[in-house]
Amino acid sequence: MKKIIFISLSGLLCLAAMKSNYSYYDTESPPSRSENENISSENFDVMMKVITHERCMNCHPSDDRPRQGDESSVHHFDIQRGADGHGMPALKCSTCHQSENNDLSGVPGAPHWHLAPKSMGWQGLNRVEIADAMLDKTKNGGRSLEEIEEHLTEDALVLWAFEPGVNNEGKPRKAPPVSKEAFIAAVKNWIAEGAKIPAK
Ligand code: HEC
Numbered sequence: 001m002k003k004i005i006f007i008s009l010s011g012l013l014c015l016a017a018m019k020s021n022y023s024y025y026d027t028e029s030p031p032s033r034s035e036n037e038n039i040s041s042e043n044f045d046v047m048m049k050v051i052t053h054e055r056c057m058n059c060h061p062s063d064d065r066p067r068q069g070d071e072s073s074v075h076h077f078d079i080q081r082g083a084d085g086h087g088m089p090a091l092k093c094s095t096c097h098q099s100e101n102n103d104l105s106g107v108p109g110a111p112h113w114h115l116a117p118k119s120m121g122w123q124g125l126n127r128v129e130i131a132d133a134m135l136d137k138t139k140n141g142g143r144s145l146e147e148i149e150e151h152l153t154e155d156a157l158v159l160w161a162f163e164p165g166v167n168n169e170g171k172p173r174k175a176p177p178v179s180k181e182a183f184i185a186a187v188k189n190w191i192a193e194g195a196k197i198p199a200k
């Protein structure tokens, strides 16, 4: 604790980033699962290796507690999501998490660091269920497919996972098993090919 530098950040950036309304599934019905049985799932496989990695999942819990570390243990200091994912009034994420990694204290950081809303809680779901939830506008913050592509390939929290810094013992955190470039290419190709989710 004593090593932590207390700097407050405005978490409001994320609100500005919330946009919606471009419609994909409103005009085209989603591809049916049975039609997808024989598709090549190569891009999907690469993409899901990243999405199911603990660097992402630690911020996408199904309850109110962020996880930490490669074993995804409950976050120290009894941290709770709070009303808006930025923590409780007395202990905001931004009290400790800055806009970049602090490799002296081992606190990870990226702009607008906070917990994904509960509707985006993927913990306990399999990869097909995660993909379904990710495309479901009632759960994904009203995002169109185009906006999901943008989020997956440009959002600061997503990109952080590929350069996750060191933990509080000074050991490098594991990055996902796929490079950032390979992930971005897989996302773009998967979406360009109709965002088909394999049967399992
Ligand atoms: C009192 C300081 C403090 C507060 C407040 C805090 N964190 Fe952390 N957080 C840490 C420290 C220190 C670590 C590093 C632990 C480690 O990896 O050794 C950490 C690690 C994490 C990780 C783990 C990253 C990974 O993949 O291993 C996540 C996720 C996280 N915090 C999310 C949050 C969220 C979301 C909030 C607000 C709701 C929050 N934290 C509030 C200090 C804090």
Ligand code: HEC
Binding pocket: 014, 017, 018, 050, 051, 055, 056, 057, 059, 060, 085, 113, 114, 115, 116, 117, 120, 133, 134, 135, 139, 140, 141, 143, 148, 151, 152, 157, 158, 159, 160, 161
């Ligand atoms: C520090 C916490 C944090 C980390 C790490 C994180 N996310 Fe998120 N994620 C969020 C928050 C917060 C939102 C909601 C943002 C919003 O709606 O404006 C979100 C939203 C999303 C969304 C859009 C919603 C949806 O269901 O389609 C996707 C996709 C996503 N994250 C994927 C990832 C992937 C992939 C990774 C890892 C490479 C990752 N996230 C890592 C916090 C995080």
